[in-house]
Amino acid sequence: MTQQEMDLEADVAEMEQLTLRMGWVTHRQQTQRLKAYNLTMPQFMMLRALQRVGQGCTMSELAEAAMQVSATVTGIVDRLEERELVSRQPHPTDRRSYQVVLMPQGEALLAAIDQEKRAHIAAFLQTVPPDGREQLLNLMHGYLEAMMQEGLYV
Amino acid sequence: MTQQEMDLEADVAEMEQLTLRMGWVTHRQQTQRLKAYNLTMPQFMMLRALQRVGQGCTMSELAEAAMQVSATVTGIVDRLEERELVSRQPHPTDRRSYQVVLMPQGEALLAAIDQEKRAHIAAFLQTVPPDGREQLLNLMHGYLEAMMQEGLYV
């Protein structure tokens, strides 16, 4: 085994621990923070997916964007609709479908969450030198793409 | 607003999207992958926490390491114990407590999951130049520490 292979192996072991804990800590802390807004993580991710895919998308499109099966989306959207954060509207050309839209109250909620979160991120990014920031973002892009494309499970 | 401040703001917005999606994609893909081992994410994180904190730790120590309340840990450890992946053993000096240990079957399961995962991570890391790898790991360390210390919610 060459020195390079040993280095790689050590980096792999380290990255395994890091990614696992980062993911879990993020997940748990996000969950806690969202409680102040009376939102769960899956509900929040559904709102973000709707924002990303665009107003008026169907339940199926929402399911794919949020990485959920349709039966799960039904339940989550039910609860968001009860609070008038989103709304199911009739689809103009396919009567089996709905057009899901983000309601003003939903947009306001996301904006409030955004504002708080960005302050936290800025606090972290300011501890990183500018060129490090750029490299960090590039690496994160690469990482996300690799995950989405190859089903990379880290 | 200076150019630097604008740059920071753009980086913040980008990092917000990236971290959120990375966290969610990781969470969902891990969940899917663990199904092959008949494990849920909280169960897997509990096994990892036990490995990290060390054999014979108490339920309370496990709860803190896994970022869960004790009632939740009770349920998760119940299910792991049924499958003989872990075991509650009497505490030598405090009869209210248990010493939780990882059973051979549990260690074997974690080893099998490790092996598969490391191949995936290695495939990703080989696309990153060696000095980029080191910087990536350093940044991830900093990020994790910032999260743990300040309750940074990203």
Next chain:
DNA sequence: TATTGTTATACTCTATAACTATA
């Protein structure tokens, strides 16, 4: 016949509060 979305079902996770046993 195929597709969109919901319903039914079963299980797990999660937090809070009440409780038991022990320190």
Next chain:
DNA sequence: TATAGTTATAGAGTATAACAATA
């Protein structure tokens, strides 16, 4: 009295399978 852990309870998420309505 304080602490370790469990139990009871209620609600949310998740996946599978069966189903209704529509294409």
